[in-house]
Amino acid sequence: MSLRILLADDHAMFRSGLKAVLSTQDDLCCVAEVADGQAAVEETSRLTPDVAILDIRMPRLDGLRAAERILGRPRNTTKVIVLTTYDDDSYVYRALHLGVSGFLLKSVPPEETIAAIRIADRGDAIIDPSVTRRLISRFASGIAPPASSTELERLTAREHEVLILVAQGHSNTEIARALGIGDETVKTHVSRILAKLGLRDRTQAVIYAAAHQLVAPPPPLPPGTERTGRHQGGDRHRAL
CATH class of the missing domain: 3.40.50.2300 (Response regulator)
Structure with missing residues (x-):
């Protein structure tokens, strides 16, 4: 269809x-x-x-x-x-x-x-790569890591794995394949992660993970490329 x-x-x-x-x-x-x-x-x-x-x-x-x-x-x-x-x-x-x-x-x-x-x-989100870099850089400064790891401790080990994979830009299908679970199970994990961490959507999950140093933020764009949304070497869009 x-x-x-x-x-x-x-x-x-x-x-x-x-x-x-x-x-x-x-x-x-x-x-x-x-x-x-x-x-x-x-x-x-x-x-x-x-x-x-x-x-x-x-x-x-x-x-x-x-x-x-x-x-x-x-x-x-x-x-x-x-x-x-x-x-x-x-x-x-x-x-x-x-x-x-x-x-x-x-x-x-x-x-x-x-x-x-x-x-x-399929229920995922996609943002131009130059925009993603700016979002992580600018939003991260406004999402300060907590004094303790209380929020992250609310996550189960599997939810922690899923959060990192989401933050790395993997789709639900790719996460399901990597972890050997079903797509619907991944969606359930993502929903629970957002609820436990007080996040609105997958984009905020990416920003949260970068701010809390769970994943490395993307490298900066080469000079003169940010406004076009293109990266040297044919950078692809980031699926969130």
């Missing part, structure tokens, strides 16, 4: 290009394309696509406000990916707070957008 995708962007040429990319994949199907955020909300409610891809700057209703309305609907099942030309931290913070499943720059290659759609559909 194909994943049903809604595209929302006020640039018709960009929508057409992305739709053409999706049409090359047997498991992806564009069920609607709209030019503003209000239409995105309305069509998402009517069609219930698996994934909605929203530009941030759109008329009538911007992409983040549209994402808020989509994700805030009772019994919503649509995952939201934000694509933007503007690599602005305030957009990133708002998007993550809303619970989007992806934040990517429009400069990413088409195959990485396709990968992001599949990652979002």
Whole structure:
């Protein structure tokens, strides 16, 4: 069964290009394309696509406000990916707070957008690597490690393993394979980790783990590459 995708962007040429990319994949199907955020909300409610891809700057209703309305609907099942030309931290913070499943720059290659759609559909999150580095660096300074290890002691040995694997960027499926357990068991462990540590989502779990030195933060980007979201050597996106 194909994943049903809604595209929302006020640039018709960009929508057409992305739709053409999706049409090359047997498991992806564009069920609607709209030019503003209000239409995105309305069509998402009517069609219930698996994934909605929203530009941030759109008329009538911007992409983040549209994402808020989509994700805030009772019994919503649509995952939201934000694509933007503007690599602005305030957009990133708002998007993550809303619970989007992806934040990517429009400069990413088409195959990485396709990968992001599949990652979002399986319940994981993906963020542009340059954004991930900044988040860990800047958020970590605001998440001070506790005076004692009380919080971490609440975790079982298996939950501690899962936390480290999550922080290293592994998906639920990859964690399940590494630990020899089922995907649903991994999801249960992740939910319990977030509850015990008082974290909202997997992104905060990554930041928490880096701040508490459970994993090493990613290396800094080479000079001049951060704004483009690309890393020398073909860096991939980090799945959270």
